[in-house]
Structure formats: structure tokens, C-alpha cells
Amino acid sequence: MVRVEVLFPEIANLSGDLQNIAYLKRCSDEIEVIEDNLIDEPMFLSEKPDLIYLGNTTESGQKIIIEKLSLYKEKIIELINENVYFLVTGNALEIFGRAITDNDGKNLAGLDFFPIITKCDMLNRYNSLYLGNFVDNENEIKIVGFKSQFGHSYWTDKETSVFDKECGYVFDTIKGAGLNPDITFEGIRKNNFLATYIIGPILILNPLFTKWLLKEIGVTKPALYLEEDIMTAYNARLVEYSAPDKDFIYH
């Protein structure tokens, strides 16, 4: 079996993110989904999963998850170093940084795996479309998606963080914002730890990326559920987003 561990679905579930895993499961009978609730001891402490998923959450959810995962920092670092796949979406990315700050003076310490500081503007939500490239060895896949967030993250010096800022990125932006609007590199990649600000059904919107992921996590016959429909929707969106006059930031 290929085991997908979903962390805290009872709070990390905004913007349809959990449908990513529901879709993955429908792609292969080999996939087994294990959901860890906050009161549970995560499965990754005792057994190695093939993919760990953490979705978009509320601001209080970020705080609760940081408290919970702080208990298992060493183990998570070990899993990242052992090339276990992680997929982290939306503002769950910020949990793995040094701090989450906002314009009301909040300064929430993160897990500090990566030297990023998140700056949130709680009065102004940033909404945009996203078009970028995912590059992994010989694969280059066009990525489409949505961003809807209060914060942007900025690389800073390593100081206390576990990994340095030479970490890779997940997507190379063609249109839209990267990890922040000043850079084109989107997300954080360390080995097979993939964190992106893109929210929602990223695996349903991006079938080619999903096929790549299915293969990487060990599905022996990676196939897409409803392939024809999902590819039609993907191609239509790709054409739409590639139009030169398409405005990406929502005003």
C-alpha cells in the first residue's frame, strides 16, 4: 500500500484542500489514507508514510498546529532528510517558517525549519491567480492555481533555522506572486518537502503534476481518475491563464 497521512483534517481543511487527498485516493486502489486528529499521536512517529499532507488553515489553527508539531520537530526533520514526500498547501507553509507576524503586533514563533518571516496584513487579503512551472529532473509541468492569503513570506538569514535559505522552490512563477510578490520562486522545497501558497484543489487543477506525484510516492500504475474531464478543464484553464491580457491580481 501507498500510505498518505493527512495531518489534522479537522482544522487544516480550508478552501477545499482536503479534496486533493480524496482525489488522489480515487486515482489508485493502492492508496491508503490515514487521518491524524489533533488528539492522536501522528502515525509518522512509528511508521514511515509515503506522503504527509497538511492543508490550509485558520490563524488559530496555525497556532494549534505549531504547538502540536513542535513536539515532533526532530522526527519531522529526520523524515525530510530521508526524502519522505510532504505536500503543504496555503498558509500551512508559514507554520514551517521562523515567525508569523501581522500589523496588530502578532509575532507567532513557527517551527523554524526554514529562515522565512511571514508578514500578514489582516485587513487586506491578497487574491491572485497563479501560473508557473514545476521542474523536476526531466519533467517540466505547467501549474495553474489560486492564492488567497493574508501573508507573504520573506527569506532571511539562517540564524536559528534548521535548513538554510539555499533551499529550493516548488514552482517557478510565470504570472502571479512567488513566495512574496518580489520574487518569482514560489514555495519551499527541501528534498521532497513541498510547500506552496497555492490553495484549494491543486491536485485536481493540475493533473500532470498529480500524475508525477502519484509516481513519486510509489503508486505502481499512476493513472488519473476522470482523466478526460480533468485534462479538458486543465487545458481550458491553461489557455485562459496564458492569455496576455489576463489580470492576475484581484482588485
Added chain:
Amino acid sequence: MKFKYYIALWASKLAIVALKITKHNATNFPGIVALKICPDFLKYVAKPERIIAVSGTNGKTTVSNMISDILRADGKNVMNNSKGSNINTGIVTAFIYGTSVFGKCKKEIAVLEVDERSVIRIFPYVHPDIMLVTNLTNDSIMRNAHPEYIRDFLNKYIPKTTKMVLNADDLITSSVAVENDRVFFGIDKMETDVTECINLRNDCQICPKCHHKLKYEYLRYHHIGKAYCPSCGFKAPSYDYEGKNDNLTDMTIEVKDKEGSAVYSLPNESIFNIYNLVSAVAVLRELGYSHEKLVALFSKLGIDRTRFNEIKVGSNTLIKLLTKEKNALASSRVFDYIHTMPGDKEIIWMNSCQGDIESWSENTCWLYDCDVEFLNHESIKHIIVCGPRRFDHKLRLKLAGVPDDRITMVEKEVDAPSKLRWIKDDYIYVLYGTDSFDLGMKVADIVEGLMQERKDETNG
């Protein structure tokens, strides 16, 4: 600044005259003019003796109108913003109408429908005596993020002196303004209640005290129900105003509080509207009305039980239903409603956001928070997807298990009626959004025209 205020008041009064001459009535234009001249207009404008604010994700328009109508039926001189919007320009417009050219307030009570995110511009200057929050549920993720964000936003700006009337069946709403004087309303167990959430969206799954998973004595939909924590004993607040013994045959519900109870007529069978009635009664009771007087006043209003612009021509029935775009919960409620209704159905699903077509593209995440699965029902024989997001809608329907042969796709919304299958005696639902309202009416008119043609052919 007071000088600026008077200039703003007079300029906006002139704007009202201009609007009357040009026959533009329902508009925020006077408020826009006033705020342009005097940005803190609300600080200086004279206020009525009492101010009631109504906010929340769903029901605020209906409830604020209901409260205003009852107060007017009782002879009160009421100011409200029903003709404008519920943001600051609409509120300012209501005050301009309610103020004389000399700056005196002409009204004795204000009932203001207030958009949740507009409290930042309103509450620094307007301090409600009573504020009702109907519910806080999933809305546009682009504007409102998530219900907890809106709760925290309200908490920042609601004045400490305001008495809160809150929904006890919504744990997010019931945690608004915890330091204020508060009373709670709710509805006792209903026949259709469940104990486990069947919806994709549930915004309140964990105990706020110990983070264990919450359980529900009864659950209506999403996170609306009577919650408790089996681990630490945390419980939802008790009801000060309790709707009970709902009777959907007689269309009545009893509302009980510590001083007594009365049986009220229901506007329709939707749970949303039952909550609306109970919450309005709670606010009016807080204003000092007796149950006896309220029952008499509600009966004066009469009840319009016309359902959703339903039109029957020949053997088919057309139903136009607002299905708010980019709003998973609102759409889920509509889909749930349709699948429980009797008869065979065809649906024209056309609530793509029209405003996003020109230069942007709709954020379709909401489709994956929305219970499209309700449309996978044997009574729903045919669904036509159309408009800019037709590929996304078709994919979502198929992921919900709707068979391919029940789905038709056309590019343009206006071409959708030509694809109807005209199943005998079926109900044809046109689902449009706020943004596609005009287009929805146009499509519905085409359907109605075809229904008439078919009837004429049958008769001819």
C-alpha cells in the same frame, strides 16, 4: 469639521433631489457624496434614540426588514438601510434620509443591516444598543477568508456597551463579544436533524477549550447545531430564546423565553427562515415587546409564502433560485433543498461569477467545499452546465458521481434552455448568482417562453 459635516449633509440632500428627478431611488450615491466631503460624517450625524444592528453571514437582510416592518406596524418612525447597501455608504445614506436639513434626527429608532467587514468604518461612530449576529458561516474565501476571521474582526470593533443577541446553535457566532452583555437564541431538536456532519464544510470541529472533536446533540447542517465536548464537558450556550415544537404542517413555531411563550407563523419551511423568525422575535423581545403584542404585529404583516418565483406553465414548473456564486455554503443549501423537493428535476447551473470574466478568472476553490454531491440524486434527471466555468462544473459533477448522460454542456448561458429535455411534469431550476442575476432572469425568460410555446402546441 462640523462645518464640513453640514456641507456634506446639504450636498447629499441635493444629491437626493437630483436622484428623485432622474428616478434613481435605491442607491448609495448620497452616502458617497457625504463621505467624499466629510469622511467622518457618521461621527457628527444626529442619531436616533435607539440603534439596532443586524449582521451575520446569512439572513441579515431578511431579519432587519422583518424587525423594521414590525416596528413600523407598531407606529414607530424607523430608519433603515433597506434601499441602499449594508456597507458604510449605505448606512450613511440611511442617516442622510433620516436627518433634516438642519441636522436633526427625524427618526426614533434605526435598524441597520451591517456587512460584517464594514463594522470597521461604522462602529467607531455608531454604537448600537442591540446587535444581532444571525450566524457566521463559510462565505467568499477571497473577501471573508473563514468564519473565525469574521468573528475576530467583529470582536475588534463591536462597542463594549452593545447588548448582543447571538445564535447559540453556531459556536463561532456564540463566541462573539464574550465580554458584552449577551443573550442567545436557538432552535430545539427538529425532525430533520442529524448527529454527524454530512457536509464537506464544517468550520467548527474542535472544542475551543481542549481541542478534542466536538459532538452534537443535534446538527442541522455544517456547524449549525447543539454542540458539546465529550472530553472536557464544554457545552454550547443555553437558549434565552428557544424556538421549539416547529410544525411544518401548520407552519408554526413556538418561541419560549423566561417570561413566557407564544406560537408564531413561519414564512416558509426553510431552516434559514425559521432561524430568521426566532432571531427577530429575540431582538424585539429585548426591545420590550410582549409575545402577545408581537403575535398581533406579525399577523398584521401577513406572510408571503410564494416560493422562489415559481412559475407553472403547462406540465412544467420553472423555479428561479439565487445560488450565490463563490459561496460554498449558500450553494450547498440550495443543492440540498433541490434534492429534497418532490418531482423530477432539470437544472440550469449558471452561477459563474460574471464580473470575473472580463479581466480575471473565478477562484473555483468553493466548488470543492460545496456539497455538489446532493445533485447526484435520482430525481435530478438532467443538469446543464454553461458559461465560463462549465468545464469546472462538469468535472465537479462527475467527481460527485453524477453520470455523464445526465450532464449537458453548452458554452453560452442563453443557449442552455434549448438543451432542456422537457421531462413530463418536471421542475426546471435556473440557478443564478448575485453577479449573474440579470443573465439568470434572461435565461429564465427564455425557459418560460419555451414552456409557453410547448403549452400552446399541446393545446393547439
